[in-house]
Amino acid sequence: MSTFTEFDPYASFRETTEGRVYSVTGGDWDSLSTEIGSTKEERVVVNMGPQHPSTHGVLRLVLELEGETVTETRCGIGYLHTGIEKNTEFRTWTQGVTFVTRMDYLSPLFNETVFCLGVEKLLGITADVPEKATILRVLMMEFNRISSHMVALGTGALELGALSPMIFAFREREKVLDVFEMISGLRMNMAYVRPGGVAQDLPEGGLEKIRETVSQLRKNFKDNEKLLIGNSIWMKRTVGIGYLDLAGCTTLGITGPVLRAAGLPWDLRKAQPYCGYETYQFDVPTTDTCDVYGRFLIRMQELEQSLRIIEQCVDRLEKLSGAPVMVADKKIAWPAQLSIGADGMGNSLAHIREIMGQSMEALIHHFKLVTEGFRVPAGQVYTTIESPRGELGAHIVSDGGTRPYRVHFRDPSFNNLQSTAAMCEGGQIADVIAAVASIDPVMGGVDR
């Protein structure tokens, strides 16, 4: 039994034969209010969020204020925990893609690709993935980078009071989502990338539509550039705000535009290329201002770099019409040959004729793959790619079965979020909004 006998004004206790008995008493309200009033400092603790509109979803910031100055910042996360990582353990490897795509919902294709790259590495089929599938992945990822940056820039500007940039940014994002809808049939969370390739080839006339979209986007990006770059009001709200230098970034494990705004040209597409990024021509924008304005400029420049990569993808895809988009190994490739008819989209009649009318073996493969899935050799792998927010990693462990043993994601939003305190403390409360917007956290990715 504890020998703690210190007097507690609110819940003092005494020992009885029945055990310890607490008597809870309230303090005298008058004395309490005089006590608070007698201190000179005006310390206020404010919970910003989880319902606050400018905390990007359900981020809760516990701010300790002295007047308008923030003296302490803490992040409360976990309001969007969905158990995706755990649920993946109860689904096949192919079904897992539909789950991981929902983590960081603004960059679904990056989640899918990093997961599939990991599964392919475990299967040892990285070299067998068709070239066209890889180019399509790059194309979709770069489009996704644009749509994600559009949300970051648009909502970031909106939160600082600039409404028009948000309207323009979402107009551009719609165009990108239309491309996603044309290629994959879905505008978000498309589960387009599969282990071994991608779900579907480009539709008829797809490349023309992509070209048209790219030229439209390039023209429309100028609107936001004219509105924001060099604008005195915008710069007053962003220059020198949310300062985090390179030492701070490397100490806290920050990646993405925040790190590049601190001067380190760290981009995994260049540093540790995947999906053939070493064969594309593009630049890594950096700056050394370490502030919100620098991060904003980097995102704006990355839009143009993404468009450059997309154009190179289109040139390559032109030469590859009719090439396969899924590995040849029938024991891994998800057995789908979709076609669109008057009755909607479903398996093509040629595929039906083959599996139901001609080849019993093809039917067995079809059934085995759909019900059980494929087996992945035991082992573990860690793959990383450069998502719009930084280094996105997937740690995948297989025990040799048809389902993952463990899937863990290193989501950049989560790691970048821990810089909030370093960026905000000592600044004004209005600058907290600017700093958080420049980190661009997506809570779906933070909580998973």
Place this chain on the structure above:
Amino acid sequence: MTKNFEDHDSNNLIPRNDEFGLSKAEQDSKFIADQAPAPLLKQLLGFWVTFKSMFKKVNTVQYPEVKEPTAPRFHGRHQLNRHPDGLEKCIGCELCAWACPADAIYVEGADNKPNENYSPGERYGKVYQINYLRCIFCGLCIEACPTRALTMTNEYELADDQRGKLIFEKEDLLAPLRNGMVKPPHPMYPNTTDENYYRGEVTSAHPSQGTVNND
């Protein structure tokens, strides 16, 4: 400006042996040097952008009145299809339910009675439910269907005010009887097996199968 890390020397924190391939990224890095405020005249261009928007084509779609068509590949409401003679394509194999990552599909198969077929072959889907409260529209079910019984249409207006209504039964999902189709149950086309159906050799109903729908 907040936490200060100036007492550290930034350069010492970057690994210089290039274990991580930083030099490759440095080659193509593009430094954004120009960060001065723009001259006033250039800043006024921003007002021109917003002013010009008044004369631009409006992007907004007046949704319930005006409906933009979706892309042909759009994943919308499911449909259970029929063979050209009216028999259902679904054979109750449950592959769609197996493929579904969200457990949204429930199928119960049953045996076809002789000459009272619902589908060609031995089995048909007796109970078929799709729970649209769970469905995530990933499309794995339509890729799994071995008979193209299950397809996705472009219909996207699936909202409702009662949860129960969003569990679609077989009759909600079945395609309507088109011209020349006979409402099952009825016998299969004379002198055929189910394989003839899958090869696309049955193109219309035979008079012996029953009264033909004539819309």
